[in-house]
Amino acid sequence: METRGQEVHLDKVEARSGATPNVVRYILLISLVLVIIALSAIWMTGALNAPDNTGGHADTQQAVAEDGGKMP
Template identity: 50%
Template sequence: MEKHGEETHITSEEARGGETSNIMRWVLAAGLLLAIGALTIIWVTGALITPQ
């Protein structure tokens, strides 16, 4: 971080303040797939058990 008078200049890495690795994408993708799988199982099970 640099100060020029009253202005403060920060790098993009400091401004972002987050993680730059792609691990979070994998975590979100895995969670999405697990949620879709669980809801599909619940839906199919309910459709098979419910009488016509």
């Protein structure tokens, strides 16, 4: 710390009053990876457990075939 008249001049470390480890950067990176894995797992299990439906087209064709080819 240096005093010039009534002004006080501090260097970066003194003004900040502490060290700045990069812990936050690692926490953000790890949590981002965990969120991507969790959301991917939720999406994949939902896709695997969903009924295999093609928008109702297969049901309509099956109903027409059972009806003898007549459309209502």
